[in-house]
Amino acid sequence: MSFLPTEDSDIVRWLRAEREARGLARIELSASLKHQGELLDDTLLFTAPDGALTFGSLTEAPRAQVQGLMRRHHASAPGLGDLALSIVCDAHAAPRIQMTNAATREHDAKEQARAEAHFDSRRYxxxxxxxxxxxxxxxxxxxxxxxxxxxxxxxxxxxxxxxxxxxxxxxxxxxxxxxxxxxxxxxxxxxxxxxxxxxxxxxxxxxxxxxxxxxxxxxxxxxxxxxxx
Incomplete structure (x- = not known):
């Protein structure tokens, strides 16, 4: 079962409503859950139309939703390490939603490094x-x-x-x-x-x-x- 949020999820709808109410160009949620079950961050990054940035925190109800979402996701795959959630809502684009875990991030980092590696193979x-x-x-x-x-x-x-x-x-x-x-x-x-x-x-x-x-x-x-x- 996937616990990845969708455009119709409560937290995503809340973020979009906040963006519109504040007249923002973009709003982004960043949260991480350590494998011990501790939610380390629930930061909101506000980007104003003029590019100005401010930071805020989730209110109680959305924060509880994020905690529950991440803990359910973690419980479904306990061996994957720390989780990270990113939701980006722009004014004129569909929400970009990403949930990653430690194993996935390590794999992706290795694949990127492999793609970027270029060494001379000529014998000395x-x-x-x-x-x-x-x-x-x-x-x-x-x-x-x-x-x-x-x-x-x-x-x-x-x-x-x-x-x-x-x-x-x-x-x-x-x-x-x-x-x-x-x-x-x-x-x-x-x-x-x-x-x-x-x-x-x-x-x-x-x-x-x-x-x-x-x-x-x-x-x-x-x-x-x-x-x-």
């Missing part, structure tokens, strides 16, 4: 990989800050025993290798097969929102080596 190639290995042999710091508050960086480094590693390094001096390479040749072979796309997606393959966040790319390597490839 042997020449660039070897130049990066040369930098590591020379003691270069190849790192990108992931979280400045925690002092975490994504890094490529050469260890004291002559091996190479890719992973996380911490400002305290600790490291967390994701991959280790026993030789420069092994590192070069691996890096030559990588691309901006493969490195952007490897840590969070199922979450497009995290693709490319503080990851190595061709531009970074080109800037460090001083050459394009």
């Amino acid at each position: 190639g042997r020449a660039l990989a070897q130049r990066v290995a040369e930098l590591l042999d020379a003691g270069a710091d190849l790192s990108i800050t992931v979280d400045p508050r925690e002092g975490v960086s994504r890094a490529l480094w050469r260890s004291g025993d002559g091996t190479y590693a890719q992973g996380l390094r911490y400002i305290q001096g600790d490291s967390q290798p994701k991959r280790t390479f026993t030789s420069r040749e092994e590192l070069s072979r691996w890096l030559a097969e990588q691309s901006d796309e493969s490195l952007a997606k490897e840590d969070f393959p199922d979450d497009p929102r995290m693709w490319g966040v503080a990851t190595f790319n061709r531009e970074f390597f080109a800037r460090k080596t001083g050459r394009r490839s």
